[in-house]
Amino acid sequence: MSDKKRLLIYLGLTFTISYAWFFIANPDGSTWEGMGNMRQSFVALGMVIPVICHVLTRVITKEGFKFSGEDNSYFGISFADKKWIFFIVACLVPWLVYETANVISLALAPSTFDSEYYLTLDIEKRMLILMPVYAIVTGMVGSFAAFGEEGGWRGYMMPKLLKIMKRPAALITGGIIWGLWHAPLTCIGHNFGTDYPGFPYVGIVKMCIFCTLMGIMLTYVTEMSGSVWPAAFMHAISNSSPSILQGFINSDLASDTFLGRNAGFIGMALALLAVDIFVMVKWNHYEKNRAA
Amino acid sequence: MGGLLYKDFLSINGKKLVTVLSVFTVLLVIIRLIVAFSDTSAFWLVENSEGEVMSFLDYLVSMPAQMLPIMFISFIAMWISNVIKNDEKSQIHAYLSATPLSKRTYIAEKYVFIGICIYSALSICVIWCIISMAFLADGAVLDILMLISSFLIELFSLALIGASIEFPVFIAFGKEKGQMIKTGILEVLAWFAAGYLFFGNLDVFEIIDFNRIIEWAKIHSFALMFMAVISPLITLCIYYISYRISVCIYERKERDYE
Numbered sequence: 001m002s003d004k005k006r007l008l009i010y011l012g013l014t015f016t017i018s019y020a021w022f023f024i025a026n027p028d029g030s031t032w033e034g035m036g037n038m039r040q041s042f043v044a045l046g047m048v049i050p051v052i053c054h055v056l057t058r059v060i061t062k063e064g065f066k067f068s069g070e071d072n073s074y075f076g077i078s079f080a081d082k083k084w085i086f087f088i089v090a091c092l093v094p095w096l097v098y099e100t101a102n103v104i105s106l107a108l109a110p111s112t113f114d115s116e117y118y119l120t121l122d123i124e125k126r127m128l129i130l131m132p133v134y135a136i137v138t139g140m141v142g143s144f145a146a147f148g149e150e151g152g153w154r155g156y157m158m159p160k161l162l163k164i165m166k167r168p169a170a171l172i173t174g175g176i177i178w179g180l181w182h183a184p185l186t187c188i189g190h191n192f193g194t195d196y197p198g199f200p201y202v203g204i205v206k207m208c209i210f211c212t213l214m215g216i217m218l219t220y221v222t223e224m225s226g227s228v229w230p231a232a233f234m235h236a237i238s239n240s241s242p243s244i245l246q247g248f249i250n251s252d253l254a255s256d257t258f259l260g261r262n263a264g265f266i267g268m269a270l271a272l273l274a275v276d277i278f279v280m281v282k283w284n285h286y287e288k289n290r291a292a
Numbered sequence: 293m294g295g296l297l298y299k300d301f302l303s304i305n306g307k308k309l310v311t312v313l314s315v316f317t318v319l320l321v322i323i324r325l326i327v328a329f330s331d332t333s334a335f336w337l338v339e340n341s342e343g344e345v346m347s348f349l350d351y352l353v354s355m356p357a358q359m360l361p362i363m364f365i366s367f368i369a370m371w372i373s374n375v376i377k378n379d380e381k382s383q384i385h386a387y388l389s390a391t392p393l394s395k396r397t398y399i400a401e402k403y404v405f406i407g408i409c410i411y412s413a414l415s416i417c418v419i420w421c422i423i424s425m426a427f428l429a430d431g432a433v434l435d436i437l438m439l440i441s442s443f444l445i446e447l448f449s450l451a452l453i454g455a456s457i458e459f460p461v462f463i464a465f466g467k468e469k470g471q472m473i474k475t476g477i478l479e480v481l482a483w484f485a486a487g488y489l490f491f492g493n494l495d496v497f498e499i500i501d502f503n504r505i506i507e508w509a510k511i512h513s514f515a516l517m518f519m520a521v522i523s524p525l526i527t528l529c530i531y532y533i534s535y536r537i538s539v540c541i542y543e544r545k546e547r548d549y550e
Contacts, residue, residue: 025426027329038434042426045419067294076294127514130521137521141445144415 006061007160014053014152015181021046022184032189043185047145050152050181057156074155074228083225090221090230091140094237095132097271102245105267109260111253118247128247135242139233146236147228153178153215154222154231162223167283171219175212182207196261206265213272214238220279224286296393296401297408303378304371304409313416320356320423327353328427346431354433357417357424358440361447364413368451371409372458373474375402377467385546395546396539399463403535406455414448417441435506442509445520449527456534464541 025043032040058065058073067076079087106113118128139146157177161170183204186192191210192203218231254260301307327349336348379385388398421441428434462470509516 024325027325038422038425038428041422045422048419122513124514127517130514130517134517134521137524138445141414141524142418144411144418 001061003160003163006057006063007157007164009060010053010057010152010156010160011177013056014050017053018046018049018181019184021049026188030188031194032185033193044145048148050157051148051150051155052152054152054156068226071159072226074159074222074226075151077227077229078225083227086221086225086230087233090234091136091237093217093275094139094234095136095242097268097275098238098241098243099245100274101264101267101271102243102249103267104270105249105263106245108266109254109263111255111260112249112251112263114248114250114253117250120250121247123247128244131244131247132242135240136237139237139240139242143229143232143236146234146239147232150218150222150228150232150235154218155228158215158219158222162219171216172212174219175215176208178215179204179208179211182211192265209269210265210272213269213276216276217272217279220283223283293397293401293404296398297405300375300378300401300405304374316356317416317419317423320353320420324353324423324426340432342432344431346433350428351433354424354428354437357420357437360420361417361440361444364417365447365451365454368406368409368413369454369458372406372455373462373467373471375405376462376470380467389546395543399535399539399542402459403455403531403538406459407452407531410448410451410455413451414444417444417448436502439506439509442516446523449523452527452531456530459534460538460541463538464545 022043025046026035026039030039035043054073055065057063063071065075066072068078118125123131153174158170158174161174164170165173182190183200186203186207187200188194192206194200196202218234221230221234222228249264251264254263259266327347337345338348338351339345418441421437421444425434425437425441428437458470458474461473464470465473
């Protein structure tokens, strides 16, 4: 069976089961904000579906579950050849990205600075200092949900896309597919809320851009380490928002201009873009060295 | 190492366990959704000692999530003795000595395997708690589940510390003697507990108030956050030290054997 066919089976399964889950878990169509923390976590359990579909696809297509070599599942872990560096990078980069994104966001919309915003989040001031470390530790310990996504997207979809097409095209296609997978959640206000011009289509486009930028970084650490685990840690830590500045940014204070409304997104996109440029240069350099 | 991990996975009936847990997880989701989106939650309304009315069905659905962590903790202790017992039974040491596999890798595999088991168990407990809490209204059942989920990391850190103690004992003395030492210690502790129940001051148990613990957890969020950060790091250090001790014991034991 060709890689293209296998990829189509995987995408068919993932989108069908995930969209069905997002509907079943939220049958009354509540918005993300309106459903409360407990139900948000329940709906977010859909994150484990990509890795389940990865396993199902391998069973259906009789591809097997190799832990190394070509067409491996990327579930294994190896620290050989200094691959452990990618695990440390995966833990620290999200923190750097989030703080940089928040600095850019504050520069773009200074009115969002609120010196006591953390108090409204039920966070003590001394807890703010611990927030990044807390996000890293809890992100790593509770990384099963992020592993659920990365085990599917980075463990199955991206290796297949990288085989079928050239790297830049594969990274952009993978990012768009990943962004579209989030569409049911974006439609109920996850990530960007429901109160913005062009809802929900603009949100879906923004999610595709975000996923493409984030996906480049995640695919790089997966390919370099030969494991989805650094990407899973990176994803989990990112989801925990490892940032001290976050406690001082109140988006409700943003001016009703394009820049004011999108300062957070632009800040994050620029921070990720900077990391992606660095990653692409390193990746090209690595490929050249390997070819030589 | 992959082969050894798979061998240990089979020795604890891993395939059967994964199937059973997957089926139960799906069943729990279905039951949770049925109870949440039908009129069944209006039946069996019960009142607790504080006059709070709650659905007995909600309580029943939350029971598996309440019991699962304790079940896993006892399973993990059983798995440690099982993987050692299985290796002794199949005389794996003789087989491994004929392969290029180092003694250090063999011991590391045991630690990695139990580490993976504990991580998976913790993840499943979190998933079951999320499913059980999804549609619960504020009240005692939700409070209990939230308390359990906030202490899961600490609970499984304790399991890892337990494994750090058990592994060197089992590797040094073998499964039979190791199990005897473990049972002996547990029996002594049980006798102490029984003795305390007969002759000790039982008034201290009356002071324990579940609601006060919940309140304490709400007030001391910084302390809990600090514990959540520090306990996995300390536990991993202890686990690593235990691994180094086990390697020393195993290498010395094999040297004597050779």
